[in-house]
Amino acid sequence: MDASEEPTTPLVLLVTCAAWPGGEPGHGALDAALEARGLTGRWVVWDDLGVDWGAADVIAVRSTWDYDARLGEFLGWASGVGPALLNGVDVFRWNTDKRYLVELAHAGLPVVPTVVADTVFDVRAAADRFGLAVVKPRVGAGGRGLEVVADGRVWLPGPDSHPGPWVVQPLVESIHHDGETSVFVIAGHPVSQVEKLPSPADIRVHERFGGTMRSVELSREAALLAARAVATVVDLLGDEVVYARVDMMRHQGRLVLSEIELTEPGLYLDVLPLNAQLFADALAARAIPRTW
Structure with a gap:
């Protein structure tokens, strides 16, 4: 192999939106984790016409938090960037329409009635x-x-x-005192958990509405439900699910799914920096150095 055939450093494009050009909160932990694994990580805006998507070895959607107002454009973009895109457009199309909760319930998963x-x-x-x-x-x-x-x-x-x-x-009444639990599933394995509480004036756990979150030990009950949920999606769609955040609440005495985020789930890197290491491992496993 001559010098011109030496593999280049694998390029990972981390996809965000114009409102978050630098990446999701805590992104520095992911940037450092990618660098430590010999990957070049670059944050790019999904609708930036100047991005060369074909140059990427891995494309990971992270903080495209404007997709809901532009779903057709977003899915059109996802369908055109090629096989380097993790989870992929078919998963995104299914996951961005909350009717999927009805499908999961029909598949036998415990779900908030929808x-x-x-x-x-x-x-x-x-x-x-x-x-x-x-x-x-x-x-x-x-x-x-x-x-x-x-x-x-x-x-x-x-x-x-x-x-x-x-x-x-x-x-679901428990939202007021138990809040919502989220389990992160990376490469098929439940790896971490957070608990999120709304403010007394709202039921939404998002920080912009006064919600708070904290990392907790991964519980067996939540981990099993999260793993089962992701496995069910894989069975339904026939696609690989590299990353997921499974949100759940306690309803009538048991944990039930409230959402499964497969498109652009925040990894809560500012609360769970370990997620950066595990996510970087998953990206590294799918990055093949180029020889052309």
Whole structure:
């Protein structure tokens, strides 16, 4: 092999959005972990027309947190960047529509009861059935567009509300005192866990709404449910799932799924820097040095 055939350092493109050009919170831990494994990591914005996606050995979607308002564009981008994209466009297409929760329930997983609602009348009927209900956009991120509905019989979307379609769920009472649990599954293995609590004035655990989080020891109960959830997705879709965050709540005495994030889940690197090491290992295992 002459000098011109020497393999180059594998390039990992970490995909973000224009609002987070430097990467997700705590990204420095991931940057350092990639460098330690001999990988070149670069944060790029998904809709930047100047990015050479074909130069990447691995493409990992990280903080594309504007996709929900531009889903068609985002899926179009994902379909065109090639096989280096982890999880991939078919997984993204399935995961960005919350009707997937109904599919997971039909597959036998414990899930927060979920009704798909295409019209105002569908929302009213489901919310009336649940009593105190939560209405969410079917395509949504970051808790945007969520509404708590006390009387479904008279519900109407407000002028600033999401226009639909929606999913409707009961308000799970434990959110007020137990919050939400998230388990990170990387390369098929549950690796870490956080607990998230909303503020007293909200039910959303996101920090922008006053939520807080802390790392906790990975529990057997949560790890088993997370692993089962990811395995079920693999069976349903027939695609590899390299990374996932499985969100769960306690409903009627047992842990149930509230979301499974396979597209752009925050790794909470500022709270769980170990996730950076494990995620970097998964990327390194899929990076093949180029000889051309």
